[in-house]
Amino acid sequence: MAVNGIDLSINRGELFSLLGPNGAGKTTTINMLCCLLKPTRGTASILGYDIMKQPYQVKRRIGVSPQETAVSDLLNCWENLSLVGKAQGMQSATLRKRSRELLETMGLVDRARDQVRKFSGGMRRRLNMIMALVHDPEILFLDEPSLGLDPQARRAIWDYVTQLKGKKTILLTTHYMEEADTLSDRIGIMDEGRIVALGTSDELKRSFTETRTMIVSAGNVTPTVLAGLRAKYLRVEASDEELKLSDKDLDFKEIIDYLHSQGVTVCSAALEQPTLEDVFLSITGKALRE
Amino acid sequence: MRVFELAKRNFKEIMRDRILIAFLIGLPVVFMLIFGFAFRGMDIQELSLGVVDQDNTPISEAFATDCLENIPALETSSYNSESEAMEELRVGDLDGVLIIPEGFGAAVQHKTGINLTVFYDETDLAVGERLTSIIGSAAIAFSGVDIPVHIDDHPSQTEEIGYMNILGPGMTVFGLLILIPTAASLIAKDKEKQMMPRLLTTPLKPWEFIAGYSLPYIPVLIIQIGIYLGIAYALGLKIVGNFGLVLLILFLLGLSGVALGMIFGTLIKRESQAPISWLLIIPMAMLSGAWFSTEGMNSVMVGIAKAFPPTYAIRAAQDVISRGLGFENIATDFYILLGFAVGLFVIGAMLFRRRMLA
Numbered sequence: 001m002a003v004n005g006i007d008l009s010i011n012r013g014e015l016f017s018l019l020g021p022n023g024a025g026k027t028t029t030i031n032m033l034c035c036l037l038k039p040t041r042g043t044a045s046i047l048g049y050d051i052m053k054q055p056y057q058v059k060r061r062i063g064v065s066p067q068e069t070a071v072s073d074l075l076n077c078w079e080n081l082s083l084v085g086k087a088q089g090m091q092s093a094t095l096r097k098r099s100r101e102l103l104e105t106m107g108l109v110d111r112a113r114d115q116v117r118k119f120s121g122g123m124r125r126r127l128n129m130i131m132a133l134v135h136d137p138e139i140l141f142l143d144e145p146s147l148g149l150d151p152q153a154r155r156a157i158w159d160y161v162t163q164l165k166g167k168k169t170i171l172l173t174t175h176y177m178e179e180a181d182t183l184s185d186r187i188g189i190m191d192e193g194r195i196v197a198l199g200t201s202d203e204l205k206r207s208f209t210e211t212r213t214m215i216v217s218a219g220n221v222t223p224t225v226l227a228g229l230r231a232k233y234l235r236v237e238a239s240d241e242e243l244k245l246s247d248k249d250l251d252f253k254e255i256i257d258y259l260h261s262q263g264v265t266v267c268s269a270a271l272e273q274p275t276l277e278d279v280f281l282s283i284t285g286k287a288l289r290e
Numbered sequence: 291m292r293v294f295e296l297a298k299r300n301f302k303e304i305m306r307d308r309i310l311i312a313f314l315i316g317l318p319v320v321f322m323l324i325f326g327f328a329f330r331g332m333d334i335q336e337l338s339l340g341v342v343d344q345d346n347t348p349i350s351e352a353f354a355t356d357c358l359e360n361i362p363a364l365e366t367s368s369y370n371s372e373s374e375a376m377e378e379l380r381v382g383d384l385d386g387v388l389i390i391p392e393g394f395g396a397a398v399q400h401k402t403g404i405n406l407t408v409f410y411d412e413t414d415l416a417v418g419e420r421l422t423s424i425i426g427s428a429a430i431a432f433s434g435v436d437i438p439v440h441i442d443d444h445p446s447q448t449e450e451i452g453y454m455n456i457l458g459p460g461m462t463v464f465g466l467l468i469l470i471p472t473a474a475s476l477i478a479k480d481k482e483k484q485m486m487p488r489l490l491t492t493p494l495k496p497w498e499f500i501a502g503y504s505l506p507y508i509p510v511l512i513i514q515i516g517i518y519l520g521i522a523y524a525l526g527l528k529i530v531g532n533f534g535l536v537l538l539i540l541f542l543l544g545l546s547g548v549a550l551g552m553i554f555g556t557l558i559k560r561e562s563q564a565p566i567s568w569l570l571i572i573p574m575a576m577l578s579g580a581w582f583s584t585e586g587m588n589s590v591m592v593g594i595a596k597a598f599p600p601t602y603a604i605r606a607a608q609d610v611i612s613r614g615l616g617f618e619n620i621a622t623d624f625y626i627l628l629g630f631a632v633g634l635f636v637i638g639a640m641l642f643r644r645r646m647l648a
Contacts, residue, residue, distance in 0.1 A: 034491045059493045070484035074306040075299065086295035087492035115306070131488070 002028035004193035005042070010186075015161070015170040017180040019276060020190030026173035027067055029190075030141050033171070034064050046139055060088065063137035067144045067173075069124040070131070073117040077108055077127055080116065081134050088135035095134070102130045106160065122153030129157065140164065142172040146179060158183060177276040187276070191284050201276065208279040211235075212250045213272040216243040219265040228262065229255075241267075292494055296502030300476060304510055314472055314514065318465030319521050322457055337385040337421055338365045340375035347395030354390065357432045363424055379409055381619055382609060386410035386421040398433040412612070458522025459536075459607040460580035463600050465518050466544045467571045469507060473551020475564035477503060477642075482560050500639045503555075504548055511544035530614035536607055539620075542627045543603035549634035556642045574598040579605065599630035 003025040010016045018026045031037040033044055035055040043050060049057040071080050078099060085095040103109040106126040116124060129145060142161065146154040161183055164170060174180050180187050181201050189197040189204070197204055211234065219241055229236045234247040245255065252271060259266050304310060341354045358366050367384075369375035375387040389407040397404035408425055410418040480486040489499070515537060519527065529536060554567045575581060577591060578600035587595070595601045606623035609615040617624065 031487075036487055036490055056493045056495075059491055062491065064488060064491045066484045066488060068484045070488040072299065072303060072485060073483075074303050079299065079302065083295055083299045084488070084492065087292050087489060087494050089292065089493065 002193055003032070003039075006193075006195055008188060008195060008198075010169060010171060012169050013166050014185045015165050015172065015183055017184035017187045018171065018173045018190050018195075019175065019177065019180040019187050019280075020173075021175055024175075024190040025193040026175075026190055027143055028193075030064070030143050030171065030173060034062060034141055035059060061137055062139045062141060063132035063135065064141045065129045065132035065143060065145055067147060069121075069128040071116050071124055071127050074115055076115055077103060077112040077130075080127060080131060084131045085134045090135055098134055098136065099130075102133055106130055107156070122149055122156070125149055125153065125157065129160070138169060140168045140170045142170060144173055144175070146174070146176065154179075181276055189276070189280055189283065191280075196283050197279060204276065204279045205274045208282045210248055210282070211246050212248070212274070213244060213246045214250050214252065214255060214269065215272055216245070216255070216259065216269040217241060217267040218243055218259060218269075219267070221264055222262070225259070225262045225264055228258070293498040293501045293505070296489070296494065296498065297505035300503060301506035301509065303476060304472070304506060310472060310475075314465070314468050314510070315517055317468060318461045318518055321464065322454075322461040322518075322521060322525065336363060336365055337417060337424070338367070338383070339421065339425075340369050340378055340384045340387045341366050341390065342369045342372050342375050342387065343390045344372075344392050345390050345394040349395035349398050350390045353394070353398075353429070353432050357428050358388075358425075361424060361428060363420070376409065379411060380613060381615060382411065382613055384411070385417045388425055401433070404429075404433075454522050454526040455528060455612045456608075458519065458525070458527040459604060459611055460575075462515060462518040462522065462540055463543060463578065463580045463604050463607070464571075464575045465514055466511060466540060466547050467575060467600065469511060469514075469544060469547035470551040470554060470571055471564045471567045472510075473503070473507060473548050474554035474558060474567055475561045477552065477555025478558050478564055479561040481555075496643045497639075500552075500642055503552065503642075504635075507544070507548040507551075511541065511548070515540045515544070527611070529611050531610035532616065535610050535617060535620075539603055539606045539610065539624065539627065542624075542631045543599055545631040546599040546627070546634050549631065549638040552638035553634070553641055556638070556645045574600050577601065578603070579608075599627055599634075602627045602630070 006025075006029060018024075018029060020026050028037065032039050033046065033051060035051050035058055038052065043052055045051065046058045047061055049061070051058050072083070075083070078096075081099040081102075082095060085099065090098070100109065103112050106129070108123060108126055108130070111119070111123065116127065119127070125145070129142070132140060132142070145161070146157045149157065158179065161170065161172070165183070165185075172180075172183065184201065186198070186200055187204060188195045197208060199207065221238060221241075221243060226236060226238055229243070229245060233245050233250070235245070237244040250271065252269070256266060256269060339358070341358065343350050343354055354366070354368065358364055369378070369387075372387070372389060375384065378384045379387050387409040389409075391405065391407065394404055394406075406425060406429060408418075408422055410421050412418060477486070480489070494502070519536075519540075523529075550570070551567070554564065558564060558566065573594070577587070577595035578598060579595075580600060602623040606620040606627065609620050609623075
């Protein structure tokens with residue numbers, strides 16, 4: 001079963017990310033919400049419209065940027081946008097104005113008359129997203145919007161999504177931790193068809209990572225100092241001139257004071273932030289990219 | 291309207307795909323040229339001959355029954371009047387008509403020369419040659435080898451027609467069948483490249499999808515018919531009957547092809563699977579009589595051929611093009627063809643709706 005019992009509510013204007021490995025059920029969830037797949041059980045509503053009973057009301061209010069670039073290769077940008085815009089019932093003048101705005105914003109206006117088959121992967125991705133936005137939908141589904149893009153093109157997509165934050169309700173799926181971490185208001189972590197964790201990035205990191213880690217770059221660390229630290233903290237590793245301390249509770253000031261009192265020269269010290277990968281690992285017992 | 295936007299887009303997709311256009315237009319034209327030479331003078335199996343005995347003497351009767359009826363290559367039947375036999379020839383039920391003139395018996399008895407008149411169906415060029423040769427030989431053998439027998443042969447048509455009258459309609463029908471993989475690949479490509487799911491997230495209604503994927507083929511098939519018939523005409527095609535009726539017959543076949551393409555496109559998952567439809571196209575074309583005469587084909591194959599629309603299209607088109615028959619003569623084939631077009635479209639639409647829009 002691709003999706004198995006999701007109970008989820010997304011607020012208007014929120015950017016919600018579904019994070020999970022390939023096959024977790026993210027795209028299936030989006031496909032059901034876009035009325036492309038019928039759920040075998042349960043229901044969902046978008047802006048109060050039931051996806052099963054009122055699919056056309058739902059479709060009029062959503063824009064979808066699929067995982068694979070769904071563009072017509074033999075058409076140019078204007079023609080691709082015209083197809084989707086007219087299918088959404090837009091008037092020609094409004095459609096043209098809106099298309100131009102989006103093409104300018106996404107840096108495609110100069111190539112707008114070229115057939116899409118001549119475009120690079122990044123340009124196709126951008127057009128893919130514009131096609132989801134052209135009719136100015138209230139709800140936006142972005143399924144792996146930066147999949148397979150180089151860092152520069154990915155950054156361009158992220159910048160634009162950031163601009164949309166608060167203006168649209170966005171459901172974004174990704175298996176890039178950084179994408180979910182950087183863009184999202186809230187994150188749902190999916191695994192094997194279920195949402196296994198839900199909250200803001202900070203909440204998830206706080207809730208699901210029990211140990212914290214502190215890295216200290218220091219000189220003059222004697223065996224006595226190390227023994228003192230090991231007596232107090234769960235795990236202490238020393239290599240070259242670096243100390244790595246891990247425990248449930250790490251008091252930054254207390255550790256620095258202790259090192260100073262023992263004559264250790266502290267060059268730098270930082271508490272290592274847990275990542276969403278750590279969260280995923282602690283919940284599922286496996287890495288996100290497995 | 292939304293449906294026209296989708297139809298317009300699909301039309302552009304077809305017209306901008308150079309390989310597809312070359313395939314759709316070029317292949318039948320190349321075939322027309324190649325087969326035009328390769329199959330010139332192709333033989334047929336058994337000839338149906340109507341015999342009108344105007345002499346009514348025991349000798350003429352003996353020639354018609356004892357002599358002609360025993361020739362394996364002929365299937366003879368007697369007619370009381372020339373007009374009755376000529377009507378049968380006109381509608382294609384006979385390959386030829388032999389008129390045994392008054393005085394035939396006396397001429398044989400007195401061993402003088404006599405002229406026999408043969409009318410034949412010029413739709414198949416091999417018929418006239420074979421018929422005059424067989425009857426001539428039979429008459430000489432019957433009357434005595436040293437007695438000269440002159441055959442006056444007359445084609446059944448008023449206009450002279452060439453081999454392109456066989457090949458032209460056949461290749462046009464074949465060309466229209468290429469619409470099947472074309473229509474299938476357009477739908478399959480949109481499924482494979484996620485355009486179809488994208489469009490399915492818009493408020494387009496089921497009928498708009500079906501019309502949007504079918505309408506662009508109407509101008510395409512009109513262009514096809516125009517080009518095929520135009521080239522066939524340039525190569526010698528003579529249309530004896532109503533040209534409009536020919537266009538209508540071919541148009542109905544084209545619609546059946548689009549509908550079959552829609553069915554295939556709905557069933558397959560990838561564009562690369564569209565050529566599977568050739569497994570249907572080749573037998574349909576071969577059994578229809580589009581490429582060669584199907585006379586003498588075994589009954590099982592005849593039964594299978596009747597299940598395919600090209601069989602009716604090629605027969606009706608040939609009747610109008612080469613025999614000059616009117617609607618009343620081809621009405622049965624026409625209505626069967628219409629039934630195929632409508633029926634396949636309904637099946638295609640239902641399948642599309644069920645598979646794609648469920």
